[in-house]
Amino acid sequence: MAIQILPARLANQIAAGEVVERPASVVKELIENSLDAGATRIDIDIEKGGAKLIRIRDNGSGIGKDELALALSRHATSKVSTLEDLERIMSLGFRGEALASISSVARLTLTAKTPEQSEAWQAMAEGRDMEVKVMPASHPKGATIEVRDLFFNTPARRKFMRTEKTEFGHIDEVIRRIGLSRFDVDIMLRHNGKQVRQYRAGNLPSQQDKRVAAVCGPAFIQSALKIDCEHHGFRLWGWLAPPSAARAQNDVQYTYVNGRMMRDKLLNHAIRQAYGEQLPPDTHGAFVLYFELDATEVDVNVHPAKHEVRFHQSRLVHDFIYQVLAQALEQAPTAPAEPSVV
Ligand code: ADP
Ligand code: MG
Numbered sequence: 001m002a003i004q005i006l007p008a009r010l011a012n013q014i015a016a017g018e019v020v021e022r023p024a025s026v027v028k029e030l031i032e033n034s035l036d037a038g039a040t041r042i043d044i045d046i047e048k049g050g051a052k053l054i055r056i057r058d059n060g061s062g063i064g065k066d067e068l069a070l071a072l073s074r075h076a077t078s079k080v081s082t083l084e085d086l087e088r089i090m091s092l093g094f095r096g097e098a099l100a101s102i103s104s105v106a107r108l109t110l111t112a113k114t115p116e117q118s119e120a121w122q123a124m125a126e127g128r129d130m131e132v133k134v135m136p137a138s139h140p141k142g143a144t145i146e147v148r149d150l151f152f153n154t155p156a157r158r159k160f161m162r163t164e165k166t167e168f169g170h171i172d173e174v175i176r177r178i179g180l181s182r183f184d185v186d187i188m189l190r191h192n193g194k195q196v197r198q199y200r201a202g203n204l205p206s207q208q209d210k211r212v213a214a215v216c217g218p219a220f221i222q223s224a225l226k227i228d229c230e231h232h233g234f235r236l237w238g239w240l241a242p243p244s245a246a247r248a249q250n251d252v253q254y255t256y257v258n259g260r261m262m263r264d265k266l267l268n269h270a271i272r273q274a275y276g277e278q279l280p281p282d283t284h285g286a287f288v289l290y291f292e293l294d295a296t297e298v299d300v301n302v303h304p305a306k307h308e309v310r311f312h313q314s315r316l317v318h319d320f321i322y323q324v325l326a327q328a329l330e331q332a333p334t335a336p337a338e339p340s341v342v
Pocket of ligand 2: 029
């Protein structure tokens with residue numbers, strides 16, 4: 001075959017393979033966009049585990065009529081324009097790929113209104129050759145993105161989708177992770193018309209505790225050590241279960257770097273090392289930890305799904321996290337805590 005440039009739709013579908021693994025990855029990308037747009041309230045509606053419908057509605061900055069079609073094209077982003085921007089990313093998104101990828105493998109509708117516009121506009125893309133129709137619509141300030149019939153035109157991908165229950169479980173986990181990343185945002189999740197989660201916004205310690213309890217269970221927050229340590233531009237804060245409150249499963253392990261949820265080897269290694277030999281056999285540590293550092297000290301452009309990072313001073317980061325946690329654990333009571341009387 002002769003060398004040829006791929007048609008736009010095919011190029012997007014190939015990129016979608018990296019970004020859009022399953023309904024939960026669509027949910028993650030869309031919510032990240034809402035957060036980047038400054039939303040303080042995000043409503044998520046799911047039907048049939050996301051295979052039939054994923055609808056995310058936010059009250060963020062919206063998208064102007066003239067930019068609707070652009071938002072759906074590949075490498076179109078309002079978040080970076082120079083290499084310097086890329087080297088100090090503050091937003092969750094920056095690849096300009098999510099909407100293009102999603103719209104190449106689903107029927108996507110984007111409805112939005114900016115504060116400057118008097119009416120809302122809607123754009124539709126149906127996995128076609130990126131031909132986008134724009135028409136008037138009704139919507140308050142913000143944006144709603146509707147994704148129907150995910151993978152309708154990519155049967156191979158569709159085959160990989162699991163049962164409705166399994167796919168919804170993955171979506172729910174994304175919501176929990178994001179719920180823990182932004183205490184200041186109202187988040188509501190519905191499945192097949194039924195409300196499944198509602199997290200209310202609030203940054204007071206008691207409100208944070210309440211949300212952590214809602215996500216991780218009341219037992220976790222009751223026993224957890226509160227962590228907060230700052231040193232040389234690094235800050236680590238959050239909650240760490242003492243060994244006496246170790247869990248049978250590794251289901252409460254949440255780490256964030258500059259507000260971005262992570263599955264990072266270096267962080268996990270430092271945490272495991274801090275627990276050392278203290279965890280009873282066949283048990284797992286439990287933690288919700290936020291690591292913050294200057295954006296120029298970390299490279300987020302490592303993985304298409306953005307859940308790995310590279311630290312410029314990885315040794316220092318590792319040792320800092322290890323030391324803070326090891327010290328906290330040293331001071332922890334060794335016997336199971338008495339249930340506190342409220
Ligand atoms: P990225 O997030 O990497 O910039 P996306 O494909 O996810 O790329 O989104 C493309 C652009 O569309 C964003 O840069 C942003 O300007 C706009 N956008 C997407 N979703 C929203 C939203 N919910 N509210 C406002 N603008 C949005
Ligand atoms: Mg994005």
